[in-house]
Amino acid sequence: MGSLKDQLSSLVYSTDGGDQRKADDDPAAADDARLAGLDGIVRLRRETSGRKGKGVTTVSGVPLTMAELKPLTQALKKRCGSGGTLKDDGMIEIQGDHRDALKTELEKRGFTVKLAGG
Template structure:
């Protein structure tokens, strides 16, 4: 019985380890590792598409494949939303801009030197 109780599951001490990277919680690198893994999987082409599924018929323009780290990706999303004059969000490395702004976004990204494709219908 004593052995079963001695297995530590959770600790609030500073010495607690992250379950993902096994580092101390204040030195956890899980976000960096996930971001690096996302960047490594990209092929260098940014894809822009219009989607309505799961949004009650409201269309959004999604931008995937941007080869930027998380902080720079957030800054880019903010600038693109301002350029389009609309709202949007950043979810799992995908920039979502409200409305259909494919052509405008393609021009903006090509000016920045990215290779861009319009994907989907």
């Protein structure tokens, strides 16, 4: 447990969102909102920004719910023999440059894949 100051300084009201104590984290609504903005193309990108020069391959635009993305993330990490994570916005990060292996695996699973960025 934190100090008394930390306990008392939690956000209770915001002019943007109203009463924060009543904020419900509805995963189904978040999935619906995320899926509505997708065009059906999975994009693979190699990124190094904000990671102290370490490269990661990001997979974005996968038209699956968060519950369905978890086992996909595990399978992709296992396929590449590398670590990685699933972000809250539905983006999968795999450590290292594995764009070719990920492209073949995702196409095998029936997704339309596009290599994006450099």
